[in-house]
Amino acid sequence: xxxxxxxxxxxxxxxxxxxxxxxxxxxxxxxxxxxxxxxxxxxxxxxxxxxxxxxxxxxxxxxxxxxxxxxxxxxxxxxxxxxxxxxxxxxxxxxxxxxxxxxxxxxxxxxxxxxxxxxxxxxxxxxxxxxxxxxxxxxxxxxxxxxxxxxxxxxxxxxxxxxxxxxxxxxxxxxxxxxxxxxxxxxxxxxxxxxxxxxxxxxxxxxxxxxxxxxxxxxxxxxxxxxxxxxxxxxxxxxxxxxxxxxxxxxxxxxxxxxxxxxxxxxxxxxxxxxxxxxxxxxxxxxxxxxxxxxxxxxxxxxxxxxxxxxxxxxxxxxxxxxxxxxxxxxxxxxxxxxxxxxxxxxxxxxxxxxxxxxxxxxxxxxxxxxxxxxxxxxxxxxxxxxxxxxxxxxxxxxxxxxxxxxxxxxxxxxxxxxxxxxx
Amino acid sequence: xxxxxxxxxxxxxxxxxxxxxxxxxxxxxxxxxxxxxxxxxxxxxxxxxxxxxxxxxxxxxxxxxxxxxxxxxxxxxxxxxxxxxxxxxxxxxxxxxxxxxxxxxxxxxxxxxxxxxxxxxxxxxxxxxxxxxxxxxxxxxxxxxxxxxxxxxxxxxxxxxxxxxxxxxxxxxxxxxxxxxxxxxxxxxxxxxxxxxxxxxxxxxxxxxxxxxxxxxxxxxxxxxxxxxxxxxxxxxxxxxxxxxxxxxxxxxxxxxxxxxxxxxxxxxxxxxxxxxxxxxxxxxxxxxxxxxxxxxxxxxxxxxxxxxxxxxxxxxxxxxxxxxxxxxxxxxxxxxxxxxxxxxxxxxxxxxxxxxxxxxxxxxxxxxxxxxxxxxxxxxxxxxxxxxxxxxxxxxxxxxxxxxxxxxxxxxxxxxxxxxxxx
Numbered sequence: 001x002x003x004x005x006x007x008x009x010x011x012x013x014x015x016x017x018x019x020x021x022x023x024x025x026x027x028x029x030x031x032x033x034x035x036x037x038x039x040x041x042x043x044x045x046x047x048x049x050x051x052x053x054x055x056x057x058x059x060x061x062x063x064x065x066x067x068x069x070x071x072x073x074x075x076x077x078x079x080x081x082x083x084x085x086x087x088x089x090x091x092x093x094x095x096x097x098x099x100x101x102x103x104x105x106x107x108x109x110x111x112x113x114x115x116x117x118x119x120x121x122x123x124x125x126x127x128x129x130x131x132x133x134x135x136x137x138x139x140x141x142x143x144x145x146x147x148x149x150x151x152x153x154x155x156x157x158x159x160x161x162x163x164x165x166x167x168x169x170x171x172x173x174x175x176x177x178x179x180x181x182x183x184x185x186x187x188x189x190x191x192x193x194x195x196x197x198x199x200x201x202x203x204x205x206x207x208x209x210x211x212x213x214x215x216x217x218x219x220x221x222x223x224x225x226x227x228x229x230x231x232x233x234x235x236x237x238x239x240x241x242x243x244x245x246x247x248x249x250x251x252x253x254x255x256x257x258x259x260x261x262x263x264x265x266x267x268x269x270x271x272x273x274x275x276x277x278x279x280x281x282x283x284x285x286x287x288x289x290x291x292x293x294x295x296x297x298x299x300x301x302x303x304x305x306x307x308x309x310x311x312x313x314x315x316x317x318x319x320x321x322x323x324x325x326x327x328x329x330x331x332x333x334x335x336x337x338x339x340x341x342x343x344x345x346x347x348x349x350x351x352x353x354x355x356x357x358x359x360x361x362x363x364x365x366x367x368x369x370x371x372x373x374x375x376x377x378x379x380x381x382x383x384x385x386x387x388x389x390x391x392x393x394x395x396x397x398x399x400x401x402x403x404x405x406x407x408x409x410x411x412x413x414x415x416x417x418x419x420x421x422x423x424x
Numbered sequence: 425x426x427x428x429x430x431x432x433x434x435x436x437x438x439x440x441x442x443x444x445x446x447x448x449x450x451x452x453x454x455x456x457x458x459x460x461x462x463x464x465x466x467x468x469x470x471x472x473x474x475x476x477x478x479x480x481x482x483x484x485x486x487x488x489x490x491x492x493x494x495x496x497x498x499x500x501x502x503x504x505x506x507x508x509x510x511x512x513x514x515x516x517x518x519x520x521x522x523x524x525x526x527x528x529x530x531x532x533x534x535x536x537x538x539x540x541x542x543x544x545x546x547x548x549x550x551x552x553x554x555x556x557x558x559x560x561x562x563x564x565x566x567x568x569x570x571x572x573x574x575x576x577x578x579x580x581x582x583x584x585x586x587x588x589x590x591x592x593x594x595x596x597x598x599x600x601x602x603x604x605x606x607x608x609x610x611x612x613x614x615x616x617x618x619x620x621x622x623x624x625x626x627x628x629x630x631x632x633x634x635x636x637x638x639x640x641x642x643x644x645x646x647x648x649x650x651x652x653x654x655x656x657x658x659x660x661x662x663x664x665x666x667x668x669x670x671x672x673x674x675x676x677x678x679x680x681x682x683x684x685x686x687x688x689x690x691x692x693x694x695x696x697x698x699x700x701x702x703x704x705x706x707x708x709x710x711x712x713x714x715x716x717x718x719x720x721x722x723x724x725x726x727x728x729x730x731x732x733x734x735x736x737x738x739x740x741x742x743x744x745x746x747x748x749x750x751x752x753x754x755x756x757x758x759x760x761x762x763x764x765x766x767x768x769x770x771x772x773x774x775x776x777x778x779x780x781x782x783x784x785x786x787x788x789x790x791x792x793x794x795x796x797x798x799x800x801x802x803x804x805x806x807x808x809x810x811x812x813x814x815x816x817x818x819x820x821x822x823x824x825x826x827x828x829x830x831x832x833x834x835x836x837x838x839x840x841x842x843x844x845x846x847x848x
Contacts, residue, residue, distance in 0.1 A: 295526060
């Protein structure tokens with residue numbers, strides 16, 4: 001994989017140019033893309049030209065000209081934006097999504113658009129898991145996770161409404177960061193559910209993804225220059241523990257033991273039943289809002305929706321305002337309870353997915369272990385901890401307090417370093 | 425003015441058809457539009473055709489085929505969408521904003537796009553105040569408020585980031601409704617600041633705007649069929665009371681006395697200083713987020729921005745992440761404090777604007793009395809109470825508890841009825 005921090009340090013030391021980084025990506029893309037299918041479009045020519053003609057200006061900015069992939073649900077004026085559906089085949093938006101503009105402002109070069117599921121929901125795209133092409137890369141940010149895992153890109157944008165960043169990151173063995181709700185702007189990103197949609201970021205490691213987030217948002221999120229500090233951790237197995245595979249159980253135990261061995265304070269906690277209710281609320285909110293926010297597609301292009309999405313929206317049309325309001329209320333109560341539970345704790349450790357990436361490309365897996373945290377609006381990152389017997393990565397999800405993205409990333413970085421040391 | 429409820433009742437009684445309603449609007453438009461300039465585009469032909477060919481289908485839906493105006497910051501695929509800036513001259517979006525789709529689903533006919541200030545911020549459009557064309561109609565939803573006031577439309581969509589719905593409604597003497605943050609979907613609406621942007625609705629009266637909101641959202645917001653009930657009211661003069669004109673002071677006192685005479689429980693309350701801090705935070709959040717969300721326009725089309733917007737964004741670029749974060753924190757603290765203060769109270773009465781619409785078209789007035797409530801995310805509606813010596817309307821703002829839009833509208837309707845009775 002291409003570490004964004006490693007590349008940036010070498011550019012800063014004058015050992016590497018933005019143009020040379022693009023060539024490294026281009027080589028990896030030439031090698032892996034035919035098998036992986038992470039991209040819907042590529043713009044190597046424009047990136048090469050900009051890297052050559054604007055090298056100094058790029059190097060002066062935080063991302064130092066690093067190539068960035070953009071999930072194809074973010075508007076880009078220079079590249080077609082199809083949102084994973086034939087409804088928008090060859091659509092060229094008039095402007096860039098806010099996040100795309102911020103990447104450019106930070107000195108990133110948009111190298112291409114990455115595969116998304118249909119409108120960020122269920123129907124998979126063409127992408128395969130770089131760790132085993134017979135397995136799903138996860139979704140909906142399939143292409144972004146796979147491009148990082150295959151070393152084709154150092155940074156990629158994604159999004160999460162259910163588990164669309166954390167899950168593919170875990171399945172592909174990369175760091176996926178879902179920031180606190182509202183930290184990064186969603187305008188210009190195709191909406192699924194306005195109370196849930198969150199921008200996501202992918203990179204090789206927690207330190208890399210924190211660097212990317214800091215550079216793009218111009219906020220204090222970078223953690224690589226801090227000395228590691230043992231966090232206070234709560235382990236949450238959730239009411240869905242019986243759905244967790246044995247290898248994933250082992251991954252979580254490994255994360256716990258490794259953190260503990262490095263001085264972390266660990267506590268086990270069972271969440272009260274209010275969270276089970278909130279978990280179920282996620283589906284109600286997502287479906288109710290998707291039926292409204294995808295009204296144009298459903299009302300005017302129904303025949304071009306996949307049967308899965310068509311059925312989902314048809315079912316969603318039956319959700320009452322009362323059920324929706326009750327779901328919002330239950331989410332709000334759980335948010336308050338979570339804030340109390342976390343108290344002086346830094347982070348939660350919990351599975352990022354039920355297990356490793358499932359075999360087959362007909363589904364991108366499920367977001368069972370992500371929905372609650374998306375609904376809570378709290379920051380999460382996936383940390384690869386083990387591999388299962390087939391060599392597929394198993395990720396632990398590190399969850400922080402709302403608005404404490406920096407602290408959460410720092411705790412996840414602590415785990416990441418401890419895991420690497422444990423291996424070494 | 426055209427009362428949506430009155431038109432709907434006559435359509436339901438078979439006394440009026442959707443086509444006949446469109447002709448009434450068309451007549452008013454022919455008469456007033458040359459002087460008022462509320463529209464940037466009109467689509468009478470398509471509305472006439474649909475009203476004729478789909479009359480039964482329209483009448484079966486909640487809006488019964490009523491014509492609706494759409495502020496030109498909402499995407500419409502059938503009509504150009506220019507967001508009030510030459511940057512997007514003759515732009516045709518590929519889809520409709522969620523709110524536009526919901527209006528259509530509810531059986532509304534989009535009659536035209538209404539004038540907005542430049543990108544929903546400061547630079548006025550061409551619209552004049554129907555109550556006195558030498559005066560501003562307010563902004564940024566200038567055209568929507570003016571179209572309702574001139575009787576050219578029964579319902580119009582707007583938005584509010586500072587005071588863009590409540591202020592023009594007050595200046596034009598119509599009902600402007602800013603629902604609770606998140607109640608109505610903003611995707612497809614040009615964003616100014618993602619923590620603040622709220623959809624707004626305009627109609628002739630509180631009962632009309634509540635009917636429109638109920639129809640479009642399919643939620644229990646209609647209040648015209650309930651018997652009026654005296655609300656518990658807190659009067660908030662805010663720390664900006666010295667900026668309130670004498671006529672507006674009289675309007676607020678009149679609202680208070682009238683409500684009291686009809687049995688309402690009234691209490692005066694001075695807000696603690698935390699709200700003054702929150703009030704100042706609004707500008708920080710709006711500017712910080714606008715600089716990011718309008719990055720595409722600022723970075724690629726700077727020369728086509730008005731000097732006012734250019735200067736605003738330039739200043740905004742200097743706001744630090746720390747200042748922004750402090751502003752968000754202060755807003756959150758004030759939100760919690762407001763929830764405690766409101767307690768068992770139904771609504772706040774407070775001025776909708778410093779006074780009547782100022783003379784001149786060079787500015788749309790200021791949002792001093794609206795920003796705090798937008799930031800709090802609480803539902804508000806403006807109720808015309810008096811006129812100043814020049815015959816310009818003076819509106820009182822009724823503010824509710826977060827999520828209690830129905831109760832707020834009901835209390836405002838109580839005031840509206842009491843005022844009408846007082847006049848009668």
